[in-house]
Amino acid sequence: MKKRNEKIIEFFLALSGAITVLTTIGILWVLLYESVLFFKEVSVVEFFTDTQWTPLFSDKHFGILPLISGTILTSFIAILVALPIGLSIAVYLNEYAHPKIRQTIKPVLEILAAIPTVVYGFFALTVVTPFLQTLIPSLAGFNALSPGIVMGIMIIPLISSLSEDALYAVPKSLREASYGLGATQFQTSFKVLVPAASSGIIVSVILAISRAFGETMIVAVAAGLEPRLTLDPTVPIATITTYIVQVSMGDVPQGSLEFKTIFSAGMMLFVFTFILNTISARVKKKFYHKYE
Amino acid sequence: MNNRLKNNLFKYWAITCTLFGIAMLLIFLINIVIDGVGRLDWNFITDLPSRKPELAGIYTAIMGTVWILGLTAIIAIPIGVAAGIYLEEYGKKSRFANILEINITNLAGIPSIIYGILGLEVFVRMFGLGNSVIAGALTLSLLILPIIIVATREAIKAVPKTIREASFALGATKWQTISQQILPAAGGGVVTGVILALSRAIGETAPLIVVGALTYVPFVPQSPMDQYSVLPMQIFNWISRPEKEFATNAAAAIIVLLLITFIMNGFAIYLRNRWQKKVKW
Numbered sequence: 001m002k003k004r005n006e007k008i009i010e011f012f013l014a015l016s017g018a019i020t021v022l023t024t025i026g027i028l029w030v031l032l033y034e035s036v037l038f039f040k041e042v043s044v045v046e047f048f049t050d051t052q053w054t055p056l057f058s059d060k061h062f063g064i065l066p067l068i069s070g071t072i073l074t075s076f077i078a079i080l081v082a083l084p085i086g087l088s089i090a091v092y093l094n095e096y097a098h099p100k101i102r103q104t105i106k107p108v109l110e111i112l113a114a115i116p117t118v119v120y121g122f123f124a125l126t127v128v129t130p131f132l133q134t135l136i137p138s139l140a141g142f143n144a145l146s147p148g149i150v151m152g153i154m155i156i157p158l159i160s161s162l163s164e165d166a167l168y169a170v171p172k173s174l175r176e177a178s179y180g181l182g183a184t185q186f187q188t189s190f191k192v193l194v195p196a197a198s199s200g201i202i203v204s205v206i207l208a209i210s211r212a213f214g215e216t217m218i219v220a221v222a223a224g225l226e227p228r229l230t231l232d233p234t235v236p237i238a239t240i241t242t243y244i245v246q247v248s249m250g251d252v253p254q255g256s257l258e259f260k261t262i263f264s265a266g267m268m269l270f271v272f273t274f275i276l277n278t279i280s281a282r283v284k285k286k287f288y289h290k291y292e
Numbered sequence: 293m294n295n296r297l298k299n300n301l302f303k304y305w306a307i308t309c310t311l312f313g314i315a316m317l318l319i320f321l322i323n324i325v326i327d328g329v330g331r332l333d334w335n336f337i338t339d340l341p342s343r344k345p346e347l348a349g350i351y352t353a354i355m356g357t358v359w360i361l362g363l364t365a366i367i368a369i370p371i372g373v374a375a376g377i378y379l380e381e382y383g384k385k386s387r388f389a390n391i392l393e394i395n396i397t398n399l400a401g402i403p404s405i406i407y408g409i410l411g412l413e414v415f416v417r418m419f420g421l422g423n424s425v426i427a428g429a430l431t432l433s434l435l436i437l438p439i440i441i442v443a444t445r446e447a448i449k450a451v452p453k454t455i456r457e458a459s460f461a462l463g464a465t466k467w468q469t470i471s472q473q474i475l476p477a478a479g480g481g482v483v484t485g486v487i488l489a490l491s492r493a494i495g496e497t498a499p500l501i502v503v504g505a506l507t508y509v510p511f512v513p514q515s516p517m518d519q520y521s522v523l524p525m526q527i528f529n530w531i532s533r534p535e536k537e538f539a540t541n542a543a544a545a546i547i548v549l550l551l552i553t554f555i556m557n558g559f560a561i562y563l564r565n566r567w568q569k570k571v572k573w
């Protein structure tokens with residue numbers, strides 16, 4: 001009797017775990033199923049080569065490239081901001097700062113990661129864009145630069161925290177050997193610690209890129225919702241995520257071709273982030289065996 | 293000398309970077325407070341939304357957030373904690389557990405808007421739940437499950453083996469050991485993780501837009517099948533309007549949203565510290 005109860009409990013616990021597997025299967029199934037329906041009406045060649053994305057206009061084009069260029073552009077700007085700053089902070093906290101400073105600053109920076117992204121969108125639109133316009137007068141009211149920079153600020157703690165963890169995990173003996181040879185903190189950090197922790201740092205950067213690809217609200221608020229195949233950061237653009245938001249907010253009838261576009265766009269986003277996450281998982285696995 | 297100079301230059305650069313991060317946070321917060329605090333009064337909290345910015349309030353959005361949060365908690369906490377227990381206590385070496393583990397890592401990296409697409413197809417369309425509170429809550433539950441599972445596992449992992457062995461030695465079954473020894477001991481960690489996960493759910497906007505949260509709702513949801521708006525949706529709507537007065541409203545609503553988020557985060561950190569101090573193995 002007792003034994004049977006134990007088995008029943010174990011079954012229900014396992015069932016709860018199985019829900020996460022169902023979630024993954026559900027995501028794959030939904031994206032694939034609706035994408036297949038989409039590609040019955042739109043050719044794959046057009047999807048990947050057409051340079052315009054205008055499913056909501058009367059002259060319809062279904063080229064995903066403008067959405068991809070917008071996604072990559074904003075993410076690239078974000079990484080350009082977050083990588084040097086985040087990595088410098090990580091090295092500083094790990095090698096230069098007093099442990100007490102480190103203990104205070106790390107959680108303060110992590111507040112940046114706890115702020116809802118729609119709030120960052122407000123910041124980009126009402127503070128950063130007007131400020132940038134004083135520097136670049138030709139900057140449009142909606143652009144890729146401002147949300148990109150703000151997204152970068154948002155992911156600074158992601159890079160700084162994960163990189164700092166990686167630097168911290170480097171065995172003490174390496175650090176001591178370096179100082180023993182008379183190296184400065186700078187030399188120790190960049191010639192010994194950063195190379196030794198490189199895989200952990202790479203993981204943090206890949207996760208940051210993946211995060212930036214999927215970021216929605218900052219770009220939806222501040223970038224303008226205009227799909228455009230360009231690498232010019234001063235004009236309005238759209239990303240994969242903001243296009244999905246735009247369709248969801250409008251009155252596109254469910255089941256129509258316009259409606260199906262969000263699944264094909266979502267599929268692209270899923271594939272990109274899945275590739276990045278898989279690479280980071282691989283690198284991480286390697287990293288964990290390095291010092292054992 | 294050259295090396296020392298480089299060393300110092302980098303030091304000042306790195307301090308600048310650190311200060312830059314903190315300064316951005318401050319500019320950000322101060323700016324929002326200056327913009328919004330004048331608009332913030334009791335009426336703003338208790339008024340219904342309106343097309344006139346000076347009359348508009350966030351009552352229905354706050355109630356929508358409360359509904360979403362409550363339902364998400366009811367759905368996600370039992371499932372997440374149960375899955376965490378399973379992975380840490382039962383499935384250690386099984387193939388199924390191995391698949392679960394890889395899967396949860398993957399899920400945590402999927403953008404939130406993709407969860408919205410899943411919710412739209414499965415909950416809104418297939419289950420026929422429409423743009424209801426329950427469809428939104430189910431979607432957010434799936435989104436925060438990985439966070440709750442990971443937190444539960446970490447908390448259980450921190451419970452020393454001796455507790456478990458002592459319980460078994462006294463003849464307790466596995467479930468008795470878990471429910472009466474391990475869970476109470478791991479409780480603080482689990483609660484901390486759950487609060488952090490829920491505070492993440494409060495700020496989520498993108499998946500709820502996809503599953504049909506509305507920007508203008510003149511009523512408070514009465515049942516899980518009703519339509520709803522949430523605080524971040526209301527903020528997004530106000531930001532998107534051209535009138536300057538709505539930007540002021542957005543700033544005031546952001547203050548409320550940030551207060552809720554920070555209080556939840558602060559409470560989670562407080563619990564974690566207290567728990568770490570109280571329980572010394």
